[in-house]
């Protein structure tokens with residue numbers, strides 16, 4: 001028994017030193033949000049509000065960075081989610097957003113299958129958990145919003 005203690009202690013010290021060291025890695029530290037370039041013509045304030053509650057932290061340039069986004073390795077996961085999220089769908093760069101059938105299909109899918117917001121995110125953000133009714137309202141609202149902004153309607 002007496003011999004086991006130092007090993008545990010070394011393990012703990014090593015883990016602590018590792019956590020301190022990885023804080024020096026620059027990835028995920030830059031939390032400056034890009035400027036907002038263009039937003040959808042929302043069909044209603046409610047759609048905007050639901051999207052803001054459940055989607056904007058990863059799919060817009062209005063990201064609110066939580067305290068743990070300053071601490072590696074959580075910071076890496078958050079930074080990755082935000083950059084990947086914005087790449088797929090960015091409500092703040094609407095003019096460059098690929099719209100059309102494909103996006104409509106994806107949005108319908110991720111909302112009805114409850115894939116978005118991702119589960120780990122919902123555990124940390126209770127406000128992003130939508131009721132069935134809210135999910136349906138958001139989906140229909142986003143579909144109307146996309147329809148408002150479709151190229152055919154603009155010409």
Ligand code: HEC
Pocket residue numbers: 051054055056057058059080081082084085088089106107110111116117118121128
């Ligand atoms: C925690 C960050 C986060 C939140 C919050 C979030 N998403 Fe995502 N979303 C991602 C990431 C990362 C991807 C790209 C990787 C993937 O498809 O899983 C993505 C992908 C997508 C895609 C593309 C799916 C595809 O098949 O390529 C759609 C559409 C989408 N999200 C919609 C939404 C909607 C709508 C909400 C709000 C109800 C939302 N997301 C909330 C992170 C997020």
